[in-house]
Structure formats: structure tokens, C-alpha cells
Amino acid sequence: MSHRILELYSGIGGMHCAWNGSGLNGQIILAVDINNVANDVYKCNFPNTLLSNRNIQSLTPEYIKELNVNTILMSPPCQPFSRNGKYLDETDTRTSSFLYLITLLQHLEKIEYILMENVKGFECSTVRNLYINKLKECNYNYQEFLLCPSSFGMPNSRLRYYCIARRKTSEWHFKRKEEVITSLPNDYRDCMALEDIIEKNVPEKYLVSDKLLKRANIMDICYKDSTRSCCFTKAYTHYVEGTGSVYTDASPQEVEDCLRLANTFDYKSNEFVEKIKQLKLRFFTPNEVLSLMMFPKNYKFPENITTKQCYRLLGNSVNVKVITELLKILFE
Template sequence: MEVLELYSGIGGMHYALKESGIQFKVAASIDINTAANDVYKHNFPNTINFNRNIQCLDSGDITKLAINTILMSPPCQPFTRVGLKKDILDERTDSLLHIIKIIPHIEMLKYILVENVKGFEVSQARNKLVKCIAESGFNYKEFILSPCQFGVPNTRHRYYLIAKKKDRPFCFTNSSLMVIPPKELLNSLPSLYFNKNEGFNQNIVGQSGAICIKDILEENVDETDYLVSDKILQKHARIMDIQTPASSKSCCFTKAYGRYIEGTGSIFCPFSKDTVHNTYLNADNHGDDIEQRVQTLRTLKLRYFTPREIARLMCFPENFQFPKTVTNKQKYRLLGNSINVYVVSRLLKLLKDGIPNT
């Protein structure tokens, strides 16, 4: 694969290519977010990275790159459940609509992969995309998938599309949307396990037990940097999604994690679910005594997951790094806008070879 990464962000697609095991070369990556580009260049210093608006590209520019694959995760705000859902009326779809217009003119293009939020599948933007690729001579398949379906303890439902030129074999006979991983993707997948030196790995023999939150935790976390504040405990204790070391799930982490509580991701507690439950009951016994309620909840040592822990849940490898100048707030934003590396790697393998790696 000769690849062009559009909306390349912090390099999730690039890592997915590496994880897939297929042969590839990233000819160029493009994003308008300077902070994301800094992270990308920090981890892939030998890959061309353009800090520019994708609407500046034309088919001639892409032809000069001699690519046959486009990977892209366009802005999700026009389609997200917490947004206004303005769809193609949102100017943030302009760059995607621009790419849709030039796809028919990229003669060497053989493979396309698109990632976006759940909700994109019912958008006008999606309709324009699939109409374009079908008329341009591609077979395609759409999915709604989550990492938890692959053994990763994180829920992150996302829309995916893979498309392949019709002169190449494609392992699906129709384009209908799938909401569970297809058998072609799962049948020969080895067991997934986690190694803190390398990240998520596959083992044909398999490991005992499911992957739990304890497996992805950082050691020696300075809790003072991540503890949930008394103000949050006072106002939002009831709506927090609290996960413990034994938990086998976590909520989707968004770019607002660390700034808002509801719907932005899970909170970690180092104790058991029973301890959490009983402590909340004890807090309720204090009635309207807010100080005593907060003091009781404080004993749970509730904290935010660290950026490294979230990166692990999104299946970034352990050698992924942020530049030292990037703040935690920026890390959360950048991770929240990124992809799950493992899920995309399986789809890339399916797209290229028709079967997953074994």
C-alpha cells in the first residue's frame, strides 16, 4: 500500500498500518491541527507531514504522491450525538466534500478506509461518500464496531468504511451495514492480551482470563495530579462512570475528558466495586451535610485515567510518545479525537488481504 493519511492527527492510522502487518509506505500525512502535527512528527520524523487545509489539495497533487490508498478520519463534530448534527451544512464537512469531489479523478486509487463517529452512517455526507465511491468503481462495506468486541476493555462505537477497486478481490458480497465484527475478521484472530512493554498483542495460544482495567494501569501514578476534585465530588458524584481494577470495560473517552464529567469517559477507583457501592451508601447517610459526604467519597481516591492509560485503551503502542511540551489537557483532546489502533489494523488487513493476521 502506498498511503496518503488525511486528517492524520497524532498518527493512529500510521500505527494501525504497522499493527496490521501489511507492507506499506506512507507517502504523506496531512492535518490542519498544529498540535496534532507536532505529535505526529515526534513519532514519525521520517514521514512527510503537511500542516495545511485539505481543501488545498487537488487530484494533481495526490497523483504526484503516487499513492493507491487513502485513509481518513474526517471531523466528527457535524455528526456527533452531542453536537448540532448540521451534517453537510456544517463548514467542517467542507474538506470531506472536497475529497469526495476529487476521488473520481485519482486514477491510481485502489483502497479507501474511513473512520467517523456513530451517526455518520445516517448522514448526507455518508450518502455522498458511498455514491461517489460506488460510481468510481469500488466495492465497499460499512461497519459500526467497538474495541470491546475485540477484547479491549473500552467502549468506543465508531463508523468504518472499507472500499476496494472492483478489479481486486473483495471478501464481502454486499455493502449492507454490519454492527458486529464479521466472521472473516474474527475466525482466525488469536487471543488478545496486554503487555506493558509493548501494549496489546496477539497470542495464538491465548492467555488466561479477559483483559481488565488493571492490565492497562500505569505504575506509580502521582494521584495528586489526577484526583477528582472535591468540587466535582460535590456536584457530579452520581453521574460518574467508575471503573475498578477488575473492570472489563470503560466508557468512550472524548476530547473533553478532564474538563467535564458526563459522557466524556470513565473514572478510576483503586478499590473494589463493593467498596465503591458501600462508600456511596455511607455518603448518603450524611444527608445534607455536604462536607461529610465529600469527605466520605474522598476515601475512594477517585482519579482520572492518565493519558498513557487512555492511549493504551486506544491500543497505541508503548513507544508512542507525546512531546514534552504537550500539556495533559492537550493530550486528552488529541486522544479523544483519535482512533482505536487495533480495530483499524484489523480492517486494514481485511481490506488488503481479505483475512486477518494470524
Template sequence: FSGSTVDGTLVTSIDINTIANKVYKYNFPKTANCSRNIESLSIEEISKLDIDCILMSPPCQPFTRIGLKKDSSDNRCVSFLHLLTVIPSLKNLKYILLENVKGFETSQSRYELLSCLEKARFNYQEFILSPCQFGIPNSRHRYYLMAKKKDLGFIFDNNGLLTAFPDRVLKVIPKKLYKLLPVEKRTFNLSHTVACYKIKNILEENVDDKYLIPEKILSKHGHLLDIRTPESKGSCCFTKAYKHYVEGTGSVISPYLDIKMKESLKLYDNKEKLQYLVNLKLRYFTPREISRIMCFPENFKFPNELTDKQKYRLLGNSINIHVVSQLIYLLNYEDNVSQITCF
């Protein structure tokens, strides 16, 4: 956190994904990192951390559109449900920020969360937001919930599920937070028609040919590809299956600026279609490029031993840093966060 936005102390980070923990330690060697199931942490252990803020992103598999949607009955919900039993007992807890996949807002787990917050005397506000609303060329709709103790000032009025910030809230967000974006000229506007910056601003130079899409994939699945160019002002949501599956896992890019896509590739016969796609020199976005589009800072790095597959899986399960930074700022508005723990 920048001192010009929110001051805080990260008390500890917790995850059971060994690769995620390795990347976290690599980038934040001085922050405590715990590799444990959260359900194994007792109320006493969590209380000893003396935290006043929890940032959490519970497993999303129980709520995803491609999953079984077992909701609270899914074993992967156990850690989240355990934490809900702990929250009312944490006397110093003042702030909560939760992120999850779109679909969580209709889940039983969400209703159990709201019941917990009412019991623990929190005000809260829910959102469905996407980076494209913040001028970032990526569609990644996510559910967010901000909660704050009722004796603290809260900038929101608990107006149900919001899909954009109210105008009066936009006025308090400093434009300087946009320093996290990888371009110099930024548009500060959260309307649904905001102009995003161009994809060319996040592209690497001299990308290895290993990222070119093989002809075998172009031949079988070329019609499913979401093709972007450096002049594009958008991209699809990147998932952990990127480069493993084609449909719905993220966009690909062609270096050419003057692509004239026909209404449908079905207009070509198979041979013409393949040659057309080969000529576009289509490639996958690199892990660094996806990191940039998700607003990770330039000094963020992966350990050298990680494979691209591992990197894509982590990024697909990650968050957009800039969107979350805005929410943290608003959560802290008119208050000073002294200690922060990240689950």
C-alpha cells in the same frame, strides 16, 4: 505497519491541527507531514502523490450527538466533500478506509460518500464496531467504511451496515495481530459477549496526585462519575473533554478491588456521600493509560511541552489502533498495498 501483516509506504499525512502535527512529527520524523486544509489540495497535487490507498477520519463535529448536526452544510465538511470530488479522478486509487463517529451512518454526507464510491467503481462495506468486541475494555462505537476497487478481490459482500465480522472473515485474521494488546493472554473472539482483559493491565504505577479528583468535583458531580477498579473489564468512551467535564467524557478509577457500590449514591446524605467518594481515592486515567487502552504502542510518546489538556483532547479525537489495524488487514487481504497516504 508490521511486515508480517501489511506492507506499505506512508506517502504523506495531512492535518490542520498544529498540536496533532507536532505529536505526529515527534513519533514519525521521517514521514512527510503537511499542515494544510485538504480542500486547498488540487486534483493535480493529489494525483502527483501516486497513492493507491487513502486512510481518513473527517471532522466528526457535524455528526456528533452533542453537536448541531449540520451535516453537509457544516463548514467542517468542506474538506471531506472536496475529497469526494477528487476520488473518481485518482486512477491509481484502489483502497479507502474511513472512520467517523457513530451517527455518520445516517448523515447526508454518508450518502454522498456512497454515491462517490459507486461512481468510482468501488465495492464497500460499512460497520459500527467497538473495541470491547476485540477484547479491549473500552466502549468506543465508531463508524467504519472499507472500500476497494471492483476489479480486486473483496472479502465482504456489501451486506449493509454490520456490527460484527462474519464468521468466515474471523477465520482469516491471524491471531498474531493481538501482539498490539498490552497483555500476554488474549481472547480471539468478536462475539458481542467477548471477555475483555482487565483494566489493571494498562495502569501506571506511582501515579501523581494531580490526577486525584478534587473534593469540589466529587461534591457537585460525584453521582455522575463512571467508577472503575483494576478488576473492571470495561470503561466508557474517552472524549476530548475528559477531565474538563464529568458526564459522558470517560471513566475514572479507584485503586480498591473490593468496592461495593450501592445502587445509588442518593442513599447517602451529602456529607456521607462526599466522604464515601473521598475514601475511594478516585482519580482520572492518565494520558499514558488512555493511550494504552486505545492500543497505542509503548514507544508512542507525547512531546514534553504538551499539557495534559492537550493530550486528552488529542486522544479523545483519536482512533483505536488495534481495531483499525484489523480493518487494514482485511482491506489488504489477498492484495499487496504498495503506497499508503493518510488523511
């Protein structure tokens, strides 16, 4: 069977990459996103896919039926359910489009399969309850997950909520659990090291600025043999705490010795900064972050997209590998 897919909140096409990587038979019939910059990146990588720059709330049941799609892949705005979004839940205006989609479901009888991704915290929200209740009302089997790429052999943390749903009219051998599943049975016993994705001869523009080096004591520093890194957010390179890891070619012992000597000075002093500069701490490049998020090797950002825009888009994107594995379960 060849599936016809509607990709909503398509962003830079992480869901599209996951579909391509799944080996499943089907086609993205339409991608929809309102972000012009994200759409430029999407078009660069998927020039043959119909892409619509529009608000989700402009999609009518009649229009979706005309597309003759049977699958929806989507990653609605996560800010209403995150710390930075102040957990405003259904009162946040950014939930409006997803709440609209929930009301549409009862009119979309041809939609057999749905995969939805969101931030951790969504599972505790009112909007989640509305969504799950609607899935039940519309006769879907569903399963919720909280999964991290590190469980799939990737040296990166990006814990996210996922929900896959399938109409009860189609046979599904997946054994559903009431609780949120936090791991999948797999063969990923070992995590790859960062040296497998680190680029050579990275330009100096990626070095951490003197201003941010004053915060070196709270940075998450990674090494070539590290099998972990922190989740990258859209504020990466602008703030230090909680936005992602930094990298050094130095050894852990060299970093420890350097920090010990640097901390004999006030962290705001030039002496502290000059000492830390010896480590040549740098940010991960956009291409390295793409690799950590398991985008395919031929994926690229167009030349007109700035480095800052790359990080913002990546911070809002998805881990391709995790979604690929969930698609296999959804369509097994």
C-alpha cells in the same frame, strides 16, 4: 506489492500506528493535518514521515497524482454527526473538506484502497449518502461497519463507523453485505482486565477534584478487574457525564458502602465530598488511555504537550486495533 499511502486528517497518527501493526507492506508517503499540536505529536512519533500542515482543500488532483499513492486512510471531522455537534450534517462548515474530497474521487483513478473512520451517527447522514454514491459512481466495492474495541478484547467502548472501499478492478474475496456489519469473526472471546494497563504510583494531579466529586453519583467508576470502560472524549477531566470513566483501587463493595454513607449528606456538602475522597477516585492517565486505544507501547507525547492537550487529542483519535483488523480485510 508495496502500497503508497496518503494519510488525511492524520491527527496524532492512529492510522499510521494501525498500518504498522497490520504487517502489510507499504509506506505513508504523506500525512496531512491542520492541527499544529497534533502535528507536533505526530512528528515526535514518526519523524521520518513527510507531514504537511495544510487545509485538505488545498490538495489538488494533480498534486495527489504526483504523490503516486494508491491508498487513502482518513478520519474526517466527526462533530457534524455527533450529539455535541448538534447533528448539523452537511450544513456544518467542518464537513467542507470531506465534501471536497468526495468531489475529488472521480479524478483519482490510481486510488485503489480507502479506509474511512467516523463517529456513530455518520451512517445516518446526508454526507454518508453522498460518499457512498460517489464510491459506487467511481467503481468501488465497499463495506460499512459499526464496531467497538470491546469486540476485539479491549476493555473500552468506542463505537465508531468505518467504511473500507476497494476498486472493482482488483480482486477482493471479501463477502460484502448490504447492511452495516456490527461484528467481525474473531478469537477475542475474553476481554482483558484494566489491571493490565493501569500504571503504578500515579501522581495526585490525576485525582478527581473536589468540585467534580460532587457528581460522584453519576460517575462511571472502574476497578482493576473491570473488563470495560466508557469512551473517552476530548472533554475528559473537565466534565463528568459522558466523557469517560474514572478509576479507583477500592473494591466495588467499598465503593458501594462509601456512596451509601456519603448520600446521607447533601451532595453539595463538604461532608459528602470528604466521604467520597476516601475512594481516591482518579482519572485515567494519557498513557493509560493510549493503552486502551491500543497505541503501541513505544508511543509517546512530547514533553511540551500539556495533559489537557493530550486528552483533547486522544478524544479525537482512533482505536488502533480496530483499524488494524479492517486493514487486513481491505488488503486480504
